[in-house]
Amino acid sequence: MNRIKIYRFGILTNSRKYSIIKSYNNSILYKEAYMETIAFYDTKPYDKDSFDRHNNGRYKLRYFEDKLTCDTAALAKGCKAVCAFVNDNIDRCVIDALNEIGVELVLLRCAGYNNVDLKYAAGRIRVLRVPAYSPYAVAEHAMALILLLNRKIHKSYLRTRDYNFSINGLTGFDLHGKTAGIIGTGKIGQVFGDICKGFGMDILAYDPYPSEEFAAKGAKYVSPEELFEKSDIISLHCPLTHDTKYIVNENSLKLMKPSAFVINTSRGKLIDSHALLTALREKRIAAAGLDVYEEEADVFYEDRSGDIIDDETLSLLVSMPNVIITSHQAFLTAEALSAIATTTLSNADNFFAGNAAENGLFANEVTK
Numbered sequence: 001m002n003r004i005k006i007y008r009f010g011i012l013t014n015s016r017k018y019s020i021i022k023s024y025n026n027s028i029l030y031k032e033a034y035m036e037t038i039a040f041y042d043t044k045p046y047d048k049d050s051f052d053r054h055n056n057g058r059y060k061l062r063y064f065e066d067k068l069t070c071d072t073a074a075l076a077k078g079c080k081a082v083c084a085f086v087n088d089n090i091d092r093c094v095i096d097a098l099n100e101i102g103v104e105l106v107l108l109r110c111a112g113y114n115n116v117d118l119k120y121a122a123g124r125i126r127v128l129r130v131p132a133y134s135p136y137a138v139a140e141h142a143m144a145l146i147l148l149l150n151r152k153i154h155k156s157y158l159r160t161r162d163y164n165f166s167i168n169g170l171t172g173f174d175l176h177g178k179t180a181g182i183i184g185t186g187k188i189g190q191v192f193g194d195i196c197k198g199f200g201m202d203i204l205a206y207d208p209y210p211s212e213e214f215a216a217k218g219a220k221y222v223s224p225e226e227l228f229e230k231s232d233i234i235s236l237h238c239p240l241t242h243d244t245k246y247i248v249n250e251n252s253l254k255l256m257k258p259s260a261f262v263i264n265t266s267r268g269k270l271i272d273s274h275a276l277l278t279a280l281r282e283k284r285i286a287a288a289g290l291d292v293y294e295e296e297a298d299v300f301y302e303d304r305s306g307d308i309i310d311d312e313t314l315s316l317l318v319s320m321p322n323v324i325i326t327s328h329q330a331f332l333t334a335e336a337l338s339a340i341a342t343t344t345l346s347n348a349d350n351f352f353a354g355n356a357a358e359n360g361l362f363a364n365e366v367t368k
Contacts, residue, residue, distance in 0.1 A: 035060050036352055038107065039076035040083045041068035044301065046337060047085075047109070054341040059348065067297075073097035081105035081348055086328065087297040090116040095125055105351050109344045110331075112267060114240040128347040128359050132187055134336035139192035141330035142235050142265045145289030148324050149261060150175070155321070173259075176200035181231025183207070183224070183247065184238025184266065190214050192235055204231055207238070228255040233263065240267035248272065253279040260285045265330040268294035273313050280320060287322040291330045300327045 037060040040047065048063050055061060062079065066072040068088035074097065076082045082103055084090060090106055095117065098106070108116070108129040121127050148154050150172040159166065180196040182189045185207040193203050193214060203219040210221045224247065228234065234256065238244050248262060248271040256262075262285060264271055273294050279285050293300070295311055309315050317323050331340075347359055 036081065036348075037062055037079040038081045038083055038348065039079040039103075040064060041066060041072065041075075041088050042085045042301070046332070050337040050341045051345070054338065054345055059345070068094060070094055070097055073103075074101065076103050077101045079103060081107055081351070083107040083109055083344060084115075086110050086112055086115065087300070088115060089297075090121070090127075092117055092120045095121055099124055105348065107344050107347055109340050112239060114267065114269075126351060126360070128344075128351065130340050130343045130347075131359055133331065133339035133343065134333055135187040135191040137333040137336040138188045138237075138265050138330040139195055141291060141326070142192050142237075142263050142289075143195050145263055145265070145291070145324055145326070146175070146233055146235075146261060149287045149289050149322065154324065175233075178202070178232040179204055179230055181205070181227040181234045182219070183227065183234070183236050184244075185211050185214050185219070186237065188265075189235075189237035192237060193217070193219055196233075201233075208243075224252065225255060228252050229257075232257065232259060233261045235263040236266045236270050238266060238270065240269055245269050246272045246275075248276065250275040250278075253284060256285050258284060258286065261287045261289065263289045265291040268292040268296050273317070277313055277316055280317075280322065287324075288317070289324045290317070291326045292328055293317075293325065296328060 035058065040051070040061060040063045043063040043065055051061055062076075064072070064075050066075065068082060068084045068090065070091075070093040073082075073094050076098065078101075080103065082098065082105070084106060085108075104126060106116070106121070106125055106127045108127065111129060111131055111133070113127070113129055116127055118127065152170045152172065156167070156170055175196075176199060179202045180193070181204045182193055182196075183206050185193070185205050189205070189207070190211065190213075193205070194217070196203060197218065204227045205214065205219045205221050206224050206227050207221070211219075215221060222230075234248075236248070238247070246269065248264075250272065253275055256279075262271070262276065268290075271290075271294065276288060280288060293314060295314065299309065299311070299314065314325075318325055343359070350356070350358065
């Protein structure tokens, strides 16, 4: 009878670990694969489809529709990693709960991280994100909101569905020759600027870290005050930080033209929603296109068509004819979903392989 010995080794580039039992003459008697498990929160069908397609069998993926909270963290028991989205709340309570059940890694399948307590996470749990997926997806959606509002395509669509072919009240304006004010000139902001240039618009920009490349294309960097005063379209493409929270507020709205459009495809709390509503009702600005909202967590991504919405500000904004609200869908293209899944799974590969984290988040630093 052959005596046997057990070898264990890990092929960590794709997170698989194998237990191999060999005889002393090195013939393999038994080989069993072991894979790490990742728990996905706030999962929608398009998430599952995309991650299943790109996983290629290298992880066990466990999907939950619930958002990640203190109460739902226990669902990840037995998992080494959790995957969270923009409206999951990774605060102290959640981090402690994940620690208790052995979770070592939080994978954010998004670029923003304002929903994570990074200071508390430091030394307790690793946090990795997707710093960029498709800047074109978000920038194109911002322009779509502008075109809808300006040419009143949403109203025209509803009219013609009822065989009403009148064009009274549908007058817009040429974007050519107008000024787009872009706050935040990272990848998305610059792509949006390129789109605006394609329409023949002039570009004003504000960013604490101006891009020489973007300026070379014709963007003029100015103060926020000058941008608000001179822009016909104001589009937000900056992250939510202490400095940018409510960058659109009562005072900045007072600086804007009565004909100005405010567009937000970044983070809801960049805009003081009550101040925006007041400015719209008083006709101090012309229109708003919002893909995000500061209190969206319990509303967006859910079917609330049969519910009475308690948020009075949101209800009033939705009811206004010069406001378009979409449900945080600017990212939602096939290309973006593919990039998000690929980068998220690559982040997991690097973590479990013990490699340096390319997309790590720290208390005082973001590596890109």
